[in-house]
Amino acid sequence: MDGQSCVMIMNEWDIVAARQLGRHAAKELGFGAVDQARITTAISELARNIYHYANGGKIYIDKIEEKEKKGIKITASDHGPGIPDIRKAMEDGFTTSGGLGAGLPGVKRLMDEFYIDSKTGEGTVVQVVKWLR
Amino acid sequence: MAFDDDIQMKYKEMLANYIQELTEQALYEGQRFSWKAIEHKIPPEEIINIHLKVLKELFPDIPKKILDSFDFLLEVMVGYGLAYQEHQFLRGRQLELKSEIEIAANVQQALLQTNIPKVEELDIGVISVPAKIMNGDYYQFAEHENTMSVAIADVIGKGIPAALCISMIKYAMDSLLESRQNPSYILENLNRVVEQNIDVNMFITMFFGKYDFRTNKITYASAGHEPGFYYCASEDHFYDLQSKGLVLGVDRQVKYEQYELNLFQNDMIILLSDGVTETRTKEGFIDRAAVTSAIRAHLHLPAQQIVENIYKDFEKMQGFQLRDDFTLIIMKKNV
Ligand SMILES: Nc1ncnc2c1ncn2[C@@H]1O[C@H](COP(=O)(O)OP(=O)(O)O)[C@@H](O)[C@H]1O
Ligand SMILES: [Mg+2]
Numbered sequence: 089m090d091g092q093s094c095v096m097i098m099n100e101w102d103i104v105a106a107r108q109l110g111r112h113a114a115k116e117l118g119f120g121a122v123d124q125a126r127i128t129t130a131i132s133e134l135a136r137n138i139y140h141y142a143n144g145g146k147i148y149i150d151k152i153e154e155k156e157k158k159g160i161k162i163t164a165s166d167h168g169p170g171i172p173d174i175r176k177a178m179e180d181g182f183t184t185s186g187g188l189g190a191g192l193p194g195v196k197r198l199m200d201e202f203y204i205d206s207k208t209g210e211g212t213v214v215q216v217v218k219w220l221r
Numbered sequence: 222m223a224f225d226d227d228i229q230m231k232y233k234e235m236l237a238n239y240i241q242e243l244t245e246q247a248l249y250e251g252q253r254f255s256w257k258a259i260e261h262k263i264p265p266e267e268i269i270n271i272h273l274k275v276l277k278e279l280f281p282d283i284p285k286k287i288l289d290s291f292d293f294l295l296e297v298m299v300g301y302g303l304a305y306q307e308h309q310f311l312r313g314r315q316l317e318l319k320s321e322i323e324i325a326a327n328v329q330q331a332l333l334q335t336n337i338p339k340v341e342e343l344d345i346g347v348i349s350v351p352a353k354i355m356n357g358d359y360y361q362f363a364e365h366e367n368t369m370s371v372a373i374a375d376v377i378g379k380g381i382p383a384a385l386c387i388s389m390i391k392y393a394m395d396s397l398l399e400s401r402q403n404p405s406y407i408l409e410n411l412n413r414v415v416e417q418n419i420d421v422n423m424f425i426t427m428f429f430g431k432y433d434f435r436t437n438k439i440t441y442a443s444a445g446h447e448p449g450f451y452y453c454a455s456e457d458h459f460y461d462l463q464s465k466g467l468v469l470g471v472d473r474q475v476k477y478e479q480y481e482l483n484l485f486q487n488d489m490i491i492l493l494s495d496g497v498t499e500t501r502t503k504e505g506f507i508d509r510a511a512v513t514s515a516i517r518a519h520l521h522l523p524a525q526q527i528v529e530n531i532y533k534d535f536e537k538m539q540g541f542q543l544r545d546d547f548t549l550i551i552m553k554k555n556v
Contacts, residue, residue: 120270122266
């Protein structure tokens with residue numbers, strides 16, 4: 089593990105700050121231009137969900153290392169209303185924004201690993217990882 | 222994957238060639254490349270990245286600002302890439318669903334399978350074609366000692382919900398037919414089953430008739446079903462098969478009036494679903510007279526050929542696009 093950084097998501101400008109932080113870490117790790125764009129897109133989606141549905145939360149960016157693999161881990165965490173039906177939220181074509189953005193299935197596609205945990209009334213945690221190839 | 226490995230080299234070769242010669246042929250290579258790339262699921266942002274790398278190799282001193290602009294383009298294309306992947310995924314799902322529905326349609330066919338009675342007294346022809354994969358029309362014949370019954374039903378609506386509904390009707394009918402009761406009794410019972418079990422927004426119309434071979438009399442009742450026709454051979458005239466009755470499933474208490482008709486040689490009973498009368502041509506809906514004149518045109522043929530010919534005529538009239546399930550039954554009195 090190598091230094092964690094974190095951005096509070098309270099308003100729309102914080103989404104940009106989170107992207108900035110993620111791009112910085114991705115660059116340092118040596119991700120190419122396409123992967124950088126994918127990582128920042130994933131961060132936007134997660135941050136936007138926090139902003140829209142949870143009324144605030146945090147995005148953590150970690151550089152991680154595991155068995156000679158290096159990667160970036162993004163954790164989006166909030167104490168919002170939670171997602172009642174995660175399976176449904178993960179379905180392709182379910183986004184409510186009607187084409188604005190990739191939604192959770194898109195985030196999953198952009199990254200190598202995806203974990204989600206959500207409890208109604210308690211909040212949501214989404215954790216995604218992209219490995220450097 | 223050979224294609225993935227040397228994709229950048231190939232791209233470089235093709236691009237260099239195009240820049241050198243500026244020919245249509247060289248451009249066409251680009252289009253062929255895209256098919257291969259799509260086949261290998263290479264997302265659009267990846268293509269842009271390859272383009273950028275190749276540019277850097279071909280032109281080592283491109284201004285940095287131009288190179289930077291590619292970051293912007295990449296960001297834009299990542300969204301397109303995701304939309305494209307989602308599209309591919311949904312396309313796969315669509316194919317899966319389609320084959321599932323086809324299997325369901327086969328199950329339905331097996332379930333609804335009814336034997337058309339082969340009797341001396343009547344020449345019977347039947348055709349029933351679904352507009353989509355599953356049929357929301359239904360017909361059923363049953364033979365008893367001296368009688369034969371015929372039912373034709375239509376669910377208001379099409380596709381899978383209608384087909385599921387029909388399966389329930391069939392199930393209820395099977396046990397009702399055991400009772401060998403008269404048409405009004407059958408419809409009144411079925412009405413209660415439908416009223417209890419089916420969604421309020423779903424309506425079913427049905428015609429039920431019972432033919433007695435000893436008296437050559439058909440007794441029938443109708444629950445709001447598209448009226449059939451009675452062809453009187455001695456007058457050479459088509460009459461509407463008059464009948465009154467509410468569609469099934471609306472009111473528990475409803476009573477169905479029963480009608481009778483004596484058949485003589487060459488007389489016909491024609492039953493249909495509204496998919497027949499609602500055949501739409503460029504000029505609008507056809508009218509019921511179009512159905513009778515179509516029958517008249519094939520009058521000399523056996524009943525099965527009449528219905529098949531009419532189906533072919535009507536199919537053609539509406540440009541081979543069926544908008545509603547199409548069922549037509551003709552029963553012609555022999556001897
Ligand atoms: N952090 C969150 N807190 C509560 N609900 C969420 C959160 N993230 C997503 N959701 C719910 O999951 C649904 C799907 O999210 P997503 O895939 O991002 O699509 P979209 O945001 O376009 O609707 C959202 O409509 C929302 O109801
Ligand atoms: Mg969203």
